[in-house]
Amino acid sequence: MAAHYRIGEFADLGGVSPKTLRFYDEIGLLRPAGVNSRTHYRRYVPQQLEDLAAIRALREMGASLAEIRDLRKSGSTAQRRKILSTLKDSAQQSIEAASKVLDWVTAEIEDMDRSERPIPVVVKRRPPVWIASNRARVNTYAEIERFERELLSAVPSDAIGALRGTLWHSCSDADFLEGEPFVAVKHALPAKGAFDLRQLPAATLACAYSKTDDRSAELAYLAIRKWMQVRGYKLAGPKREIYLDQLLEIQFPLKSA
């Protein structure tokens, strides 16, 4: 005589779909009170409406079905407290993450309104690399090419790795230009007087690409600077220019805040 429901009615009363109830049964989250052994129809009782409500209430606060299942199996207060605390943390993180995205997107839209051509900037991490290099003060960017050639001829060609570029210790924002052409070296090498041998430190870098002309590079520099400003990053060392066959990858080492 005790009241009971078939899946459809119980789903209606509980505010979920029958499919959801079948799924909850399958994963062991909410088992029907009984199953007809001939027809396999599920049977639910009114008390299970409370269980379902408890599940729904936790879901709305962002709990995963696995968390809810574990909680309802142990039923401990400590467990519940832990889950709620986790949910609080992840809600706060979601707010922070979404706020950042909002700032970024807003800045990007403003750029478009000023009809600037978008230049994508991305973060990359680089491991430390052994390099041979050749630091020099110059008056124009083009002038650094002479030191690049010197470096390339001084380092044995069988030791030169794929990575080549220039570090800029100071550029247009200072009174003078100071560059340091470098090449990665594959193996130990006797340091001759014509170049320094040292490690390029590991770094987190804001990167953008440009063509090899000065105008294009300037735009990329501006894009990275703006990108860093919107995100609150600061420069953490010499900028890097990486040569990639007709393409320049410009990298600004980052520190946050």
Add this chain to the structure above:
Amino acid sequence: MAAHYRIGEFADLGGVSPKTLRFYDEIGLLRPAGVNSRTHYRRYVPQQLEDLAAIRALREMGASLAEIRDLRKSGSTAQRRKILSTLKDSAQQSIEAASKVLDWVTAEIEDMDRSERPIPVVVKRRPPVWIASNRARVNTYAEIERFERELLSAVPSDAIGALRGTLWHSCSDADFLEGEPFVAVKHALPAKGAFDLRQLPAATLACAYSKTDDRSAELAYLAIRKWMQVRGYKLAGPKREIYLDQLLEIQFPLKSA
């Protein structure tokens, strides 16, 4: 002689995994510059690093791969503006949603700290239902049972549906109690003097469960009221108590604001 990379090196340079590149190839988002027809090795060129950076920059702002693919195929400024605007909206919505969740979870934790037993509250929508009812002013909750019995004996039993309960037009927060026992009716029915025939309107309801004793019901009432307060809802009509075989479902009709 043009530089080119195999998938692993290109992945390293681009800051993604080889698997990601294979996936982007598969869905037509970023096709390698070439494929060795014998070995099927993918070949990428430096210019594609720009493409990859553009993809990554959009991903960080929350764009889906499908959106990015469509954008890069059309390449129109209008399309880009539309996507950015969508992203902005969804970021704002995320913030709002997460803020709500944060409030709810925080309130729930405070309840636990006050060592209140949690009573889950959920929202349900109910369609309109035809009912027979019997409104009456009473002095105690128990007194309403007499009118329930009157109603049940007055309505032909073959017309009574599964839904039974009482509407409370005013309860303990007012000076007097006014209840309205009701039963759903299955089909048209001559309205005799002993009961009213009317439609229970469709509603959005905050629902909780209790046992049939007054103490338990009181706790559920308090839980719902608190729940509504945290979420900024207001009461939009008479409360409903639904009888479910040893269980009471208490429903507060809601309006937002």
Add this chain to the structure above:
DNA sequence: ACGACCTTAACGGTGCGTTAAAGTTT
């Protein structure tokens, strides 16, 4: 007997990570 219900099974969506088995390059 017909419609409204129920059953299981299987695919889809999002964006890859993770084996696994087998071929390629150095």
Add this chain to the structure above:
DNA sequence: CAAACTTTAACGCACCGTTAAGGTCG
């Protein structure tokens, strides 16, 4: 020859929605 690379194929994750083909209930 072995290490380090590459390939395709297939499953896994979270949470169900959506057919599809076939029994059951009133």
